[in-house]
Amino acid sequence: MLMGMENRLILQLKQPKILAWVMVLFLLLGIYAITMQTIPNGSGHYFMIDVGETQLVLNLWGSLHSTGYPLYVVLGNILTTVMRMVGISPIIAPALVSLLWGILALTGVYILAYHYTRKAWLSALVIGIFGLTRTIWIHHIIAEIYTFGLLIVVLLLLISLWKNPIRGRIFWLAFIGGIGVAHHRATAMMIPALLYAVYPLFIQHRRKLPQIIVISLLLGMIGFGQYLYMYLRGISGGAWVYGEPQTWDGVWTQFIGTEASRFIGLPQTTDLLIANFNLVNRVLITDMTVIGVGVGIIGLLVGLIYHKKLALAMILTGGAAYVFHVLMYNDVLSALIVPIVLSLAFGWLLLIDAVQRQINPAWMGNLALIPVFIGASWGLINQHLEFMLDVTTDKTGLQVIETLKHAPAGSVVMVTWGPNHFAAGIGRDLTGELAHIDLVDHKADYTRILADGRMLLTPDFTIYTQPPAWWEERLGRIYPVAIAPNLVQIKTTPELADDAPLDGIKMIDSTLTCTDTTRYVHVIWVTGAIPTEDLRVFVHGYPMEGRLMTQADQPAPVYAWRPTTTWMKGEIVRDVYPLERETRDGIFSIRFGMYRITAEGEFENVSEYEIRARCE
Helix, strand or coil, X not given: CHHHHHHHHXXXXXXXXXXXXXXXXXXXXXXXXXXXXXXCCCCCCCCCCCHHHHHHHHHHCCECCXXXXXXXXXXXXXXXXXXXXXXXXXXXXXXXXXXXXXXXXXXXXXXHHHHHHCCHHHHHHHHHHHCCCHHXXXXXXXXXXXXXXXXXXXXXXXXXXXXXXXXXXXXXXXXXXXXHXXXXXXXXXHHHHHHHHHHHHHHHCHHHHHHHHHHHHHHHHHHHHHHXXXXXXXXXXXXXXXXXXXXXXXHHHHXXXXXXXXXXXXXXXXXXXXXXXXXXXXXXXXXXXXXXXXXXXXXXXXXXXXXXXXHHHHHHHHHHHHXXXXXXXXXXXXXXXXXXXXXXXXXXXXXXXXXXXCCCCHHHHHHHHHHHHHHHHHHHHHHHHHHHHHHHCCXXXXXXXXXXCCCCCCCEEECCCCHHHHHHHHHHHCCCCCCCCEEECCCCCHHHHHHCCCCEEEEHHHHHCCCHHHHHHHHCCCCCEEEECCEEECCCCCCECCCCCCCCEEEEEEEEEECCCXXXXXXXXXXXXCXXXXXXXXXXXXXXXXXCCEECCECCCCCCCCCHHHXXXXXXXXXXXXXXXXXCCCCCEEEEEEEEECCCCCEEECCCEEEECCCC
């Protein structure tokens, strides 16, 4: 019996329609594996902004930002749990969930392409090239929702365009379409193509049309039942639950995607319309190249000759998404870009199929596929590989975690909502490296935190989004100090010296700590009077003999948070200055102090101190 099964499997693999796709799929999987994200996300590229959140939510049964994507979250958590049970990292598992949905989606695209052309190698190779376009490639290797959305789109196309009869075709489309629209509202752009594809059925059953419409609407509404998950997680107090889904108003806010409303609407001026038109086209050209977009459009038009139904359905699929994106959405939305790229990829398929029909004998047409596939694939890999590696290996998230390791136990750390906040959350809730801190975002009640006697910290880089003025709007006068390397403590009362100098800023203590990559100069300053000018800080590393080798100058103390004119009389200001190092960098001493820039543009030292650069 076992031999019989093996023989049947071998026989199936020898059939071109299976062998062709298996070979191309393995090539894609190899490329995806090389570029797969395996670390907490650190990139701020628009593809990556929500990846860290997804890495968390698919491990913790939370809920994502609007519109919540509950079915994706539920299925993703189940798959992630299974993967973790067999030893897969919680960081990698969510990306593998995307890969799984993507493999199923690409396989469905291949099945549809083969169903119409009956050409296995043509279908497999074109879908392989499609898998290397930027938007499709990136979403196979990161934790995001879009391969799941692509799978739904492909299922709708398969059911609507399948040539053989399908029992209850309209009802299946209504049911799956409801799930798709509930997952992402952009799936509604499929409606024109689906109505066109099943229009003959409406004519055939026109006497029952009212019943069909009612039943279809009811089936479509079933898909929205997935939002009950968000309410249940909200009332149960689940971790990483976005918004306030514990109330029905909160669920409704997530459901309608209120936060995205600022991106939706007709451009108010011609210039804005042109800018939106250029934005969408720029994304498509970056994804597919100018030649790829042009060939896709030509192919869809040529396809009307031999495969009218498929070609017109794909024109409607991509066209509706394109028109809506240009006219109604003023940011890049991958859920709209994906169906456009898919439609253009079918244009490639239909054009090559039309050309092959003119080539005799047929084997010459198949042979011509080889250079086309190699050239197109190599071009896309060459164009996108560096980008993929840049965004998936961005170590900013790891650096955030490393910085927050220095936070005192029990402290509350504010990191603005976004990639850095998600990285901190991964360190706290997944890897356990930051289990000693509490994490809040920019919407927290800081007055209450301080009233509870908690130490409130923020990384130094939040000065770019939440500068001291932002904090003072919420807390009144603040007195930030460096509590640890690259960490600023937000204080509402200054620390005053018992014995302050009569005037000027003096150093009253300094120490040195080291890691493998950095020396940290810890300095305690005190001022005798309120400074009348903003002084700068210099930190220089010198060998025993010779010139300056490394430096860490700052425009103001405390990572630019504390210009000296903001200091109180007699105030103690603690600071930490990072000085990069190598294992044997030859640095013997560190000189630091404050300086001014004169009216003539020259540097003038106000104070200077020196310590040994010895790391124990």
